[in-house]
Amino acid sequence: MVTWENYEEYLLLHVDGELNDADQRALLGFVALHPEVEDELKLYQSTVLAADTTMVYEHKEALLKAAFTAKTIALGQWWKYGVAAGVILFVSVWGFRWVSGDNGDATKSIEIVTSRAAKSTNFKNVEPATTTPKVSQPSPTISNRLRHSATIPNEEKGTSVARNSVHANTSQIAKEVAPVKLEIRTIKPITNEMAAEVTPAPVELRPVAVNKAMTEPSAAQDRPNSNLLAWLPEEKKEGLELLRENVDQKLGKANQIKENIKDTQLALKFGNRELVVINF
């Protein structure tokens, strides 16, 4: 209820717009009953400030921030790119593996050669090596040599011829490293062929030492005293030692490459999914 004691508070609440409808009606009734209060009400209403809308902040653009809008990504296109990249990677990896697989075979053959060479006490036993050039040659050469040795009547002459052939062939062996390994791998078929060629003429099998060494290299290795290397001069021995060192170095490199590749894993991931995993 509005009275002379509280009418001013009602006037202020009315100016501030804080009166409810009932109090609003009560105040207006009080003002109607007492016109002198109306001037006071107008004075209070004149204290209300009106905002000047012409006063504006001129640098709004400097306050704005860049809104991050979501971009729609065509997943189908990305899938195509992903599949294409996967195929290319797959082909590349298999190509690489194919190439390295060839190298691996070569490494194996080198290992075979070296293991056999190591058994022969580091090329000290030259008999297999000296005979291999003959074996690796085309069959006409072998047959010629066999025929030539077969014409020697006694054992001593045969050994001298064999010695000459050793001297002639050691320098050739020092130059040809790769043929050494290939010849050992193909030793059996050629000896069979050679045996078939030799069999019709029993006399031609006289150079037993050569053929036996070719067919049974381990037997030749087990005979240290029959080592043809002992017949070689010192400069030839040094050449063979140099050859052995070079071959050992290459084998070491090949083994190192093999060890590096052995525990390697190549994985193709798309997001968190592993599409292809290749273990070497």
Next chain:
Amino acid sequence: MDAKSYNVCVHDWADALFRFACKCTGNVEDARDIVQGSFEVLWQKRESVVSEKGKAFLFQVAYNQSVDMYRKKGRVQYQEELKQGGSTHPSNPDLKRVLDKAIARLDEQSRALVLLKDYEGYRYEEIGQITGLTETQVKVYLHRARKTLKQYLVSVEHII
């Protein structure tokens, strides 16, 4: 609040905040600094401020910054005639000029309460949230400011 809502706040409330800051500090340059600082704070705190409370947050920051500026500089040299206007009653230039003088005579807090009430139409409770006062304190301080303004107007009318 995301960047889009923030930009909406800039478009909707930058002018009102600037007017409020101008009246609080009585200085256009200080008002610009307050507006810039208020929106900077809003951007930094945007993760914890909902869009509906953006305006209240801005005025709260602006009020606190104007109070800090007032305490730092001492009593500000209030510019009764702001270059950009600041008219209280554009339809009545004389009343506008008198009211500008009357507002300048109020203390910082009372001036802010009158501005929040008249310019922005906040209720006592909302003004209390912005200024950190209770609703009763807002009511008392605001009524006291109104009486001061009325007395000034009456005194000027007598002089005129």
